[in-house]
Amino acid sequence: xxxxxxxxxxxxxxxxxxxxxxxxxxxxxxxxxxxxxxxxxxxxxxxxxxxxxxxxxxxxxxxxxxxxxxxxxxxxxxxxxxxxxxxxxxxxxxxxxxxxxxxxxxxxxxxxxxxxxxxxxxxxxxxxxxxxxxxxxxxxxxxxxxxxxxxxxxxxxxxxxxxxxxxxxxxxxxxxxxxxxxxxxxxxxxxxxxxxxxxxxxxxxxxxxxxxxxxxxxxxxxxxxxxxxxxxxxxxxxxxxxxxxxxxxxxxxxxxxxxxxxxxxxxxxxxxxxxxxxxxxxxxxxxxxxxxxxxxxxxxxxxx
Numbered sequence: 001x002x003x004x005x006x007x008x009x010x011x012x013x014x015x016x017x018x019x020x021x022x023x024x025x026x027x028x029x030x031x032x033x034x035x036x037x038x039x040x041x042x043x044x045x046x047x048x049x050x051x052x053x054x055x056x057x058x059x060x061x062x063x064x065x066x067x068x069x070x071x072x073x074x075x076x077x078x079x080x081x082x083x084x085x086x087x088x089x090x091x092x093x094x095x096x097x098x099x100x101x102x103x104x105x106x107x108x109x110x111x112x113x114x115x116x117x118x119x120x121x122x123x124x125x126x127x128x129x130x131x132x133x134x135x136x137x138x139x140x141x142x143x144x145x146x147x148x149x150x151x152x153x154x155x156x157x158x159x160x161x162x163x164x165x166x167x168x169x170x171x172x173x174x175x176x177x178x179x180x181x182x183x184x185x186x187x188x189x190x191x192x193x194x195x196x197x198x199x200x201x202x203x204x205x206x207x208x209x210x211x212x213x214x215x216x217x218x219x220x221x222x223x224x225x226x227x228x229x230x231x232x233x234x235x236x237x238x239x240x241x242x243x244x245x246x247x248x249x250x251x252x253x254x255x256x257x258x259x260x261x262x263x264x265x266x267x268x269x270x271x272x273x274x275x276x277x278x279x280x281x282x283x284x285x286x287x288x289x290x291x292x293x294x295x296x297x298x299x300x301x302x303x304x
Contacts, residue, residue, distance in 0.1 A: 005139060006069065009052045012146040013095040021098075024149055025159045029098035039084040041245050041281075044075040046101040046182065048170060050134055050142055054094025058083035060129055061232030067131045072138070074175050076101070076182045077128040077193050078200070079231055080241040097142055099166060103190075106183030109167045118171060118180065125188035125226035130175045138169040191216040192230045195223070199235065203242040204266035209235050243267070244280045248288070255289030 016023060017032040029047075039059070055068035059082045067073050085094040110118060134142075145162040148155045170179045181189035195216045199207070212235060213223035224234070231238055243265040250261045262273030262285075278284045 005136075005143065006052065009097075009139070009143055009146070010095055012143065012149070013052050013097060014093075016146065016149045017095075024152070025145065025155065025163075027100040027102070027163070028145065029100075031094070031096040031098065033085045033088045033094040034090045036085055036088045039082045041080060041082045041241075041248065043245075044077075044079045044081045044129065046078060046103070047073075047075050048099045048101055048166070049073045049075075050097045050139070052095040052097065053092070054088050054096075055086045056083055056094065056096075057086060058129070061237070063127070063129075063232045065129060065131050070134055070139075071131055072134045073129065073131045074101070074170065074178055075129045076126075076178045076189060077196055077230055079128050079196070080238070080245055081129070097146065099142075099145075099163065101167075101179065101182060103182050105163070106167055106171070106179060107185070108183075109164055109171060110180065110183050113168075113171075119176065125192055125229045126178045126181060127232070128178075128189075128192075128230040130178055132174040135169070135173060138166065138173065141165045141169055188218075188226050189230060191218055191223075192226050195227065195235070196231070196238070199239050200242055203239055203246060204264065206266070207235075207239070240276065241280075244277055247273070247277065247285070248281065251285055251289040255286075258285045258289070261285070 013030050014032065017030045021029045021031050023030055033054070039057070044058075044060075049067075050072045051067055051069050053069055055066065058065045058067075058073070060079055065073065088094040141162055145159060145166065148159050148162070151158075167179070170176060173179075178189075181187040184190060195212050198212060198215055209224065210220050213220045216223055218226065227235055227238075233241070247261050247265045250264065251258070254261055258274070259270045262270055265273075267273035267276075274284050277288070281288055
């Protein structure tokens, strides 16, 4: 990214950032972070994130992603991640652009592509998160979308067109396979996404991997292999991550009911809940609750 383009990118983000990170364009987020807090857990969402200033570390299972100014991250499945911005300060805040990736919008762009314009998608599921250098064509489209925040009369007509261009640049780009699978109803990713949604909705109940594989329309071996590829963890470990994240949120409003919160998210054993919670977050539930309650009050929406 050349210096002038980067300066404009930063200026647009800094001028239009809101406390809740939303913008006047549906699905577009702007993040500004002025301190490097310890890594915190969140859900990734399905999103494109482009960094204009600063850097971020993101962990998914055993994988760690690092991306900085001029790079982008795509997440094609809503996954439990842990991340933080690095080196952010009031004098040099981290600035980022986010765009929610809707499967229906990706599918519509794919349907309009001409024969041979889109590389053939493979049968195996790809990782749910990836990082790449942002090509000039993608950055130009992102900047033009942000310019529309200054042009309210043009926004309703032009913003959808520029968002479609951004999707096309992603589809044709280095991580196009991940984005394309998001819009394909019968892709391996869509089957795993169905399982991810089911586990998130039923995280407090025990399940057999064979049953979730059947729900996803895959054999047990194919399901397990593809689930690991997308989420970087096993289905049972994924469920545990969701349980612990939900428990942490519940403790913000019920700090004195550690045992009750543990049961609510699916733990029969209070000692096991406390042990796994401490392993995940670095402190037992009772010690973490007060600090968490204060941080949740002031937390901004998550942008990978």
